[in-house]
Amino acid sequence: MLTDIIKSRLATKDTMGYGNDLLGLMLEACAPEEHSHEPLLSMDEIIDECKTFFFAGHDTSSHMLSWTMFLLSTHPEWQQKLRAEVVGECGNEVPTGDVLNKLKLVNMFLLETLRLYSPLSTIQRKAGSDLEVGGITVPKGTVLTIPIATIHRDKEVWGEDAHEFNPLRFENGVMRAAKHPNAFLSFSGGPRSCIGQNFAMIEAKVVIVMILQRFSFFLSPKYVHVPMDVITLRPKFGLPMVLKSLDM
Numbered sequence: 001m002l003t004d005i006i007k008s009r010l011a012t013k014d015t016m017g018y019g020n021d022l023l024g025l026m027l028e029a030c031a032p033e034e035h036s037h038e039p040l041l042s043m044d045e046i047i048d049e050c051k052t053f054f055f056a057g058h059d060t061s062s063h064m065l066s067w068t069m070f071l072l073s074t075h076p077e078w079q080q081k082l083r084a085e086v087v088g089e090c091g092n093e094v095p096t097g098d099v100l101n102k103l104k105l106v107n108m109f110l111l112e113t114l115r116l117y118s119p120l121s122t123i124q125r126k127a128g129s130d131l132e133v134g135g136i137t138v139p140k141g142t143v144l145t146i147p148i149a150t151i152h153r154d155k156e157v158w159g160e161d162a163h164e165f166n167p168l169r170f171e172n173g174v175m176r177a178a179k180h181p182n183a184f185l186s187f188s189g190g191p192r193s194c195i196g197q198n199f200a201m202i203e204a205k206v207v208i209v210m211i212l213q214r215f216s217f218f219l220s221p222k223y224v225h226v227p228m229d230v231i232t233l234r235p236k237f238g239l240p241m242v243l244k245s246l247d248m
């Protein structure tokens with residue numbers, strides 16, 4: 001399927017360009033230099049990049065939204081606060097980028113959701129050289145697992161209320177929410193941190209804003225709380241909900 005999409009972009013490049021989405025940008029960047037016939041990335045490499053973006057960006061974002069809906073349902077007072085903020089900033093209009101930047105409570109709520117239900121619970125790093133971490137010698141080649149979910153609920157890092165849901169801890173920004181500035185790890189950190197993190201936050205805000213504008217919602221009595229970690233953290237039995245249109 002991807003091959004077909006790429007081929008059709010290549011075929012129409014002279015009339016319509018490569019397209020103004022991520023694939024278009026990638027094809028543009030990989031177009032052969034003048035006088036050279038070799039593209040900078042092969043078809044297989046471009047397909048690999050597309051797959052990486054799809055797998056890295058799809059389940060993570062969709063489960064972030066699931067857990068946000070879960071927490072908005074179990075904290076109806078916050079659902080009301082967020083709706084009031086949204087209506088105050090943009091009424092029933094589709095939110096613009098400027099509006100999204102003003103939604104402080106929505107932002108704090110999403111961060112707290114990611115802290116408690118981080119879509120990725122662990123990440124791995126391989127030691128590139130012999131090194132010492134916290135007094136322990138780690139030989140080159142050792143694979144270290146960074147337990148994001150455990151760090152996110154550590155009382156020494158987040159304070160006594162680490163297990164509780166409290167978006168206000170992010171009132172002064174991510175770096176001041178915990179005792180360590182890099183304690184929030186849902187998007188990892190450093191040079192290989194999530195390249196899609198800003199996009200993911202914008203996307204989640206737009207979706208949540210547009211749901212809050214239209215519906216009030218709560219969990220169906222059928223919901224059973226079993227978070228399950230299968231690459232990403234998801235509700236094992238889905239997230240049955242009851243939505244009520246706010247127009248009625």
Ligand code: HEM
Nearest residue numbers: 056057060061064119120123186187188192194195196200
């Ligand atoms: C809530 C949503 C998301 C979460 C929680 C998330 C989390 C992460 C984490 C933890 C990493 C680092 C993995 C590691 O170090 O092993 C990562 C990497 C990455 N993410 Fe995301 N991600 C999200 C959304 C997205 C989206 C929407 C995209 C693309 C549109 C994306 C693209 C990528 C890519 C390409 C990498 C690899 C970056 C590299 O290795 O340099 N992610 N993500």
